[in-house]
Amino acid sequence: MFKFEELGHFWVYLSASPLLGLTITLCAYVFAQWVYARCGFSPLANPVAIAIALVSLVLAASGMSYQRYFAGAQFVHFLLGPATVALAVPLARQMPRLRRSLFPLACALLSGCVTAIVSAVGIAVLMGASPELARSLGPKSATTPIAMAVSEHLGGVPALTAVLVIGTGIFGAVTARFLMNALRIDSHAARGLALGVASHGIGTARAFQVSPEMGAYAGLGMGINGVLTALLAPWLVPLLLRWMGQ
Amino acid sequence: MLLAFAVLLVFQCLGEGLVFLFGLPVPGPVAGMLLLLAALVAFPRLHDTVEAGANELLRHLSLLFVPAGVGIIVAAASGSGHWLAICAAVVGSTLLTLAVTALVLRALTPAHRPGEGGDV
Numbered sequence: 001m002f003k004f005e006e007l008g009h010f011w012v013y014l015s016a017s018p019l020l021g022l023t024i025t026l027c028a029y030v031f032a033q034w035v036y037a038r039c040g041f042s043p044l045a046n047p048v049a050i051a052i053a054l055v056s057l058v059l060a061a062s063g064m065s066y067q068r069y070f071a072g073a074q075f076v077h078f079l080l081g082p083a084t085v086a087l088a089v090p091l092a093r094q095m096p097r098l099r100r101s102l103f104p105l106a107c108a109l110l111s112g113c114v115t116a117i118v119s120a121v122g123i124a125v126l127m128g129a130s131p132e133l134a135r136s137l138g139p140k141s142a143t144t145p146i147a148m149a150v151s152e153h154l155g156g157v158p159a160l161t162a163v164l165v166i167g168t169g170i171f172g173a174v175t176a177r178f179l180m181n182a183l184r185i186d187s188h189a190a191r192g193l194a195l196g197v198a199s200h201g202i203g204t205a206r207a208f209q210v211s212p213e214m215g216a217y218a219g220l221g222m223g224i225n226g227v228l229t230a231l232l233a234p235w236l237v238p239l240l241l242r243w244m245g246q
Numbered sequence: 247m248l249l250a251f252a253v254l255l256v257f258q259c260l261g262e263g264l265v266f267l268f269g270l271p272v273p274g275p276v277a278g279m280l281l282l283l284a285a286l287v288a289f290p291r292l293h294d295t296v297e298a299g300a301n302e303l304l305r306h307l308s309l310l311f312v313p314a315g316v317g318i319i320v321a322a323a324s325g326s327g328h329w330l331a332i333c334a335a336v337v338g339s340t341l342l343t344l345a346v347t348a349l350v351l352r353a354l355t356p357a358h359r360p361g362e363g364g365d366v
Binding site (some may be wrong): 014021025026027028032038047048049054055056059066069070073074076077079080081083084085086087088089090091092093095101103104105107108109111112115116119121123124127128129130133137140141143144145146149150155157163164166167168169171173175176179180183185187188189190191193194195197198199201202204205206208209212214215219221225226230240 | 251254255257258259271272273274275276278279280281282283286287293296297299300301304305307308309310311312313314315316317318319320321328330331332333334335336337338339340341342343344345346347348349350351352354355
């Protein structure tokens with residue numbers, strides 16, 4: 001017999017197990033994918049942004065805490081590690097072409113990395129941001145764990161940096177196509193590399209939705225930009241702040 | 247599929263171990279990616295083992311950012327001031343980075359080589 005009075009208990013029981021967080025995550029993503037397809041795979045309908053907004057709404061509406069949600073969602077979160085390792089596979093497929101254009105790629109990566117750091121700090125300071133905020137912004141184009149570590153080292157706020165990293169990722173993934181069309185850049189290599197350098201994993205995810213080749217270049221951009229940011233930001237940001245009189 | 251996943255996890259472990267031992271400034275999975283890339287170049291036969299599984303995982307890369315993204319939205323709700331400076335810096339810097347990276351690569355890449363399809 002179905003007992004209606006048990007329904008409330010059932011919700012409490014469900015939300016105490018990891019099952020619910022995992023289910024909410026997958027359902028929100030499947031729905032976001034459906035919306036993305038319905039919008040003709042327009043970058044404006046970014047599935048990461050839609051899924052995050054949906055899950056946040058469900059949490060706010062049901063009063064479920066983030067900790068409780070993450071108990072289930074952590075199984076998905078964990079896969080980010082192996083997925084990062086997996087980026088080596090499309091990269092290895094492009095190896096012959098990477099070797100041939102090693103010099104252009106190295107120059108593009110280095111100038112992109114320096115632009116990301118200098119422009120973020122420069123614009124923030126010019127707009128009257130505090131030095132602490134500027135330090136949190138410096139590594140915003142690197143992948144989250146690198147950006148947070150660099151931010152901490154610089155004297156920024158790692159939690160704020162994490163917010164800025166995700167915001168940067170989504171903004172880059174949403175606007176890249178329009179900017180590239182305006183600049184008349186049509187090669188998948190240049191588009192992919194720019195997406196990876198400017199907006200790390202979320203840009204790379206977007207590039208993989210367009211083509212495996214664009215994804216491979218984005219993965220290369222993200223990986224090398226992360227390493228370069230970790231190496232360059234710790235001396236570039238203080239130098240820039242001193243030069244700008246902060 | 248299962249074997250591919252095992253290989254990915256082994257390389258992630260190797261990466262984490264390397265970062266821990268030498269105190270490198272990069273995350274373990276990124277080191278693992280570089281190690282796997284070296285292994286794939288050295289042993290091309292490894293490709294057949296990992297390719298299908300790796301591509302399946304990368305097809306759903308977007309999904310993997312959802313849990314962390316939700317946490318960040320929850321944290322941002324208790325954010326600070328200076329939102330105009332933050333937005334200007336993120337928007338301006340991201341657009342500049344995209345443009346500079348793509349333009350430099352295009353400027354230094356020779357236009358279509360004969361016998362090659364190009365990547366339009």
